[in-house]
Amino acid sequence: MTPERPKIAVVTFLGSLDDHDAAWALAAMDAEAQLVWHAETELPRGTAAVVLPGGFSYGDYLRGGAIARFAPIMDAVIEFAAAGGLVLGICNGFQILCEARLLPGVLIRNASLSFICRDAMLRVERTDTPFTSRCEQGQRLRIPIKHGYGNFTGDDELLAELEQKHQIVLRYHGDNPNGSAFQIAGVVNENGNVMGMMPHPEHAVDRLLGSADGTLILASLADAARERSATLV
Amino acid sequence: MKATVLVRPKAGIKDPQGEAVKGSLKKSGLDIVSVRIGRVVDVELETSDREKALAELEQMSHDLLANPLIESYEIELLEEA
Numbered sequence: 001m002t003p004e005r006p007k008i009a010v011v012t013f014l015g016s017l018d019d020h021d022a023a024w025a026l027a028a029m030d031a032e033a034q035l036v037w038h039a040e041t042e043l044p045r046g047t048a049a050v051v052l053p054g055g056f057s058y059g060d061y062l063r064g065g066a067i068a069r070f071a072p073i074m075d076a077v078i079e080f081a082a083a084g085g086l087v088l089g090i091c092n093g094f095q096i097l098c099e100a101r102l103l104p105g106v107l108i109r110n111a112s113l114s115f116i117c118r119d120a121m122l123r124v125e126r127t128d129t130p131f132t133s134r135c136e137q138g139q140r141l142r143i144p145i146k147h148g149y150g151n152f153t154g155d156d157e158l159l160a161e162l163e164q165k166h167q168i169v170l171r172y173h174g175d176n177p178n179g180s181a182f183q184i185a186g187v188v189n190e191n192g193n194v195m196g197m198m199p200h201p202e203h204a205v206d207r208l209l210g211s212a213d214g215t216l217i218l219a220s221l222a223d224a225a226r227e228r229s230a231t232l233v
Numbered sequence: 234m235k236a237t238v239l240v241r242p243k244a245g246i247k248d249p250q251g252e253a254v255k256g257s258l259k260k261s262g263l264d265i266v267s268v269r270i271g272r273v274v275d276v277e278l279e280t281s282d283r284e285k286a287l288a289e290l291e292q293m294s295h296d297l298l299a300n301p302l303i304e305s306y307e308i309e310l311l312e313e314a
Contacts, residue, residue, distance in 0.1 A: 109250060113250065155246070
C-alpha cells in the first residue's frame with residue numbers, strides 16, 4: 001500500500017534559514033516533513049527524499065556550501081544519493097550539493113556582485129525528472145530568487161556535457177539575473193535523482209504571496225517520494 | 234610547521250570580483266589589462282615533519298580550501314625559524 005504521507009527529511013545546518021519554510025511547504029504537499037539536525041549521522045528511518053534548504057550555512061565562509069559539506073549528516077546524504085535516493089538542494093542546498101560533488105559545477109558570485117532578491121521567470125527544460133513531473137515542457141514558472149552566489153559555472157567541457165546529457169532542468173527565462181552559464185537555474189545529476197536549483201519553490205506556494213508555481217516542483221518531489229516509500233517498506 | 238596556501242581562480246573561469254576591481258582601477262586612470270582575485274590561507278600545523286605537512290596541506294587544499302573545479306592552489310611551506 002502506498003503511504004499517504006511520504007517522509008521527506010529537511011536538513012538544518014548551522015545557518016540554514018529556509019528549513020522551516022521548506023518543511024511547511026512540503027507538509028502542504030501532503031508529505032511528512034521531518035527536520036534533521038546537521039550533527040546527526042543517519043537519516044530518519046523510512047526517509048523517501050531529502051531536501052537541503054536555503055540559507056547561509058556556516059556564514060558562507062570560504063565558499064557557499066563548502067563547510068556544510070563536511071557536516072556529519074552529509075555522509076548519510078551522500079550515501080542516500082548514491083543509492084538512488086531523491087535529493088533536492090535549494091539555493092544554499094544547491095551550493096552544498098555542488099561542493100559535495102553530488103552535482104556538477106559550482107556557484108560563484110553573481111555577475112553584478114549584488115545580492116539579488118526578487119521573482120525570477122524560469123523555463124522548464126525537462127519534465128521527466130522526479131522534481132518536475134507535474135510541469136509541462138517549456139512551462140514558465142515564477143519563483144523567487146534571493147542569493148549573492150547563484151552564478152552557475154564550470155569549465156567549458158563540463159558545461160558542454162551538461163547540455164549534451166540534458167542535465168539542465170530549469171533555465172532563467174528572459175533576463176539572466178546572476179550571469180549563470182547557459183541561463184542555468186537548476187540541474188540534475190546524470191542519474192536524475194539529485195537536483196539543485198537556486199530559486200526557492202518553498203517561497204512560491206500561495207498565490208497570495210505572488211505565485212504558487214513552486215508547488216509544481218515540491219508536489220512533483222512529494223509524488224516521487226510517495227512512490228518510492230511504497231517500495232521502502 | 235607554518236604554511237601558506239594561495240588559492241586562485243583558474244584561467245578561463247570568470248572572476249566577477251576581479252572584473253569589478255579592474256573596472257574601478259581603470260576608472261582611476263590606470264592601464265589595467267586584467268585583475269584576478271584569489272585568497273591567502275595561512276595555516277599552522279602540529280607536525281614538524283615536512284613530508285607529513287605537505288601531504289596534509291595537499292589534502293586540505295584539494296578537499297576544502299579550494300574548489301579544484303574553478304580554483305588552483307599553491308602550497309608554500311615556511312621553514313621553521
